[in-house]
Amino acid sequence: METSYLRPFCETGDIRYPLNEIRYRSDDGRILEVANPFEKFSTDTVARLKGLFDKRSGSWKPVDRSGVWRYREFLPAFEPFDAIVTMPEGNTPIYKMPRCAEYTGMNSLKAKHLGCNPTGSFKDYGMSAAITMAKKLGITIVACASTGNTSASMAAYAARAGMKSIVFIPEGQIAYGKLSQALDYGALTIQIEGDFDKAMEIVEEVCKQRNLYLLNSINPFRIEGQKTIMIEMLHQLNWEVPDWIIAPGGNLGNSSAFGKAFAEMVLTGFIDKVPRVAIIQAEGANPLYNSFINKDHTLHPVNADTRASAIKIGNPVSFEKSWFTIEYTSGLVEQVSEEEIAKAKSRIGIDGIGSEPASATTVAGCKKLVEKGAIKPSDSVICILTGHLLKDPDYTVELHRDELYLDVTRETKVRGKKKIVTDGFRNSPVQVPADVDTILEFIKKNVC
Numbered sequence: 001m002e003t004s005y006l007r008p009f010c011e012t013g014d015i016r017y018p019l020n021e022i023r024y025r026s027d028d029g030r031i032l033e034v035a036n037p038f039e040k041f042s043t044d045t046v047a048r049l050k051g052l053f054d055k056r057s058g059s060w061k062p063v064d065r066s067g068v069w070r071y072r073e074f075l076p077a078f079e080p081f082d083a084i085v086t087m088p089e090g091n092t093p094i095y096k097m098p099r100c101a102e103y104t105g106m107n108s109l110k111a112k113h114l115g116c117n118p119t120g121s122f123k124d125y126g127m128s129a130a131i132t133m134a135k136k137l138g139i140t141i142v143a144c145a146s147t148g149n150t151s152a153s154m155a156a157y158a159a160r161a162g163m164k165s166i167v168f169i170p171e172g173q174i175a176y177g178k179l180s181q182a183l184d185y186g187a188l189t190i191q192i193e194g195d196f197d198k199a200m201e202i203v204e205e206v207c208k209q210r211n212l213y214l215l216n217s218i219n220p221f222r223i224e225g226q227k228t229i230m231i232e233m234l235h236q237l238n239w240e241v242p243d244w245i246i247a248p249g250g251n252l253g254n255s256s257a258f259g260k261a262f263a264e265m266v267l268t269g270f271i272d273k274v275p276r277v278a279i280i281q282a283e284g285a286n287p288l289y290n291s292f293i294n295k296d297h298t299l300h301p302v303n304a305d306t307r308a309s310a311i312k313i314g315n316p317v318s319f320e321k322s323w324f325t326i327e328y329t330s331g332l333v334e335q336v337s338e339e340e341i342a343k344a345k346s347r348i349g350i351d352g353i354g355s356e357p358a359s360a361t362t363v364a365g366c367k368k369l370v371e372k373g374a375i376k377p378s379d380s381v382i383c384i385l386t387g388h389l390l391k392d393p394d395y396t397v398e399l400h401r402d403e404l405y406l407d408v409t410r411e412t413k414v415r416g417k418k419k420i421v422t423d424g425f426r427n428s429p430v431q432v433p434a435d436v437d438t439i440l441e442f443i444k445k446n447v448c
């Protein structure tokens with residue numbers, strides 16, 4: 001088999017770059033992808049590989065234990081596998097969500113919770129692959145712009161690999177769980193005035209001028225690692241393909257990786273149909289949604305505004321790649337409001353799972369798509385929960401205390417003008433005098 005190489009996304013001509021050339025765009029500015037010249041495997045090979053994946057699941061060797069490297073036959077040219085950087089990521093659970101099923105009008109509903117990764121978000125799947133590549137390339141300093149989770153993940157994996165890391169974050173817009181990670185894992189943390197899109201613009205230029213290795217999802221090896229999210233999921237489902245995957249859309253790297261994973265699994269003969277992918281955006285950060293509704297494939301950036309900070313992105317880098325996923329899977333794009341996100345998040349919570357707000361767009365989107373008739377209640381649906389509840393505890397506490405604002409400012413007290421209304425979805429803390437009888441009386445009245 002030919003080896004993998006880099007090419008501009010959707011290039012059909014002969015522009016190609018070797019895997020070890022450090023570049024993120026073609027000379028004419030297009031983003032790159034890894035072209036893996038896979039061929040159709042024989043039925044025997046597919047059966048043997050499926051057996052091998054089962055066997056590796058029971059192994060304690062890090063290269064087998066990892067939900068990325070277990071599926072290394074789908075990854076490009078990282079051999080030999082003795083230098084991989086793994087924590088080990090992946091192995092994230094698939095949960096039933098009975099209360100969310102009821103809330104969305106589904107007969108049943110499942111979640112794959114990528115928040116159960118070493119640093120609490122799906123970014124670890126891609127980061128393990130990209131930091132491993134960085135190590136192979138002899139890189140010593142890595143950088144990214146981040147709404148939080150990329151920086152947390154990069155800082156951790158860089159630390160594991162003995163590299164220095166620099167993160168660019170939008171000042172005052174990062175959730176504390178994520179900021180605390182970047183600081184704790186030793187990243188040089190540069191808070192810049194402006195939003196994520198500004199930070200992204202700056203980091204690309206800084207990386208070019210200083211020869212730093214860029215680890216945003218524009219890095220094609222991140223996408224390769226994130227493909228294994230879908231491979232692992234199908235493995236967990238015994239290779240039975242669900243009807244729908246619902247995922248949040250921010251910079252659109254993850255949804256792009258999903259489409260690439262399905263295309264390669266079809267090509268190699270692992271699956272013969274693909275799930276439809278529904279990408280959900282926040283109303284305040286909805287360039288892909290606009291493009292989908294207007295059937296206009298050009299990206300019109302927006303000024304992003306949402307409390308789901310992980311998807312507060314108005315100028316997504318992987319816009320074209322995620323369009324491939326939509327078309328290849330007969331997928332669609334939906335948008336949800338701040339209220340819909342908050343309410344859905346509280347329903348995920350009472351299923352005992354919890355997530356950060358960006359992940360809750362999936363359950364909110366599911367409800368909307370059921371109401372519109374796009375998803376049938378009997379369909380099999382997996383919501384991709386992208387980040388852990390504890391990433392953004394402020395949001396959750398504000399929600400339950402009825403202090404959730406779009407334009408929150410924090411001094412000694414939380415204030416704001418644009419209230420996010422969540423009546424009936426809150427679980428507010430209560431104040432009761434420190435007296436046993438009063439407390440017993442209170443419990444009797446309110447619980448049993």
Ligand SMILES: *Cc1c(COP(=O)(O)O)cnc(C)c1O
Binds near residue numbers: 250
């Ligand atoms: C990064 C992130 C997203 C957005 O993913 P993209 O690949 O940028 O679309 C969504 N949710 C969480 C929790 C994230 O960390």
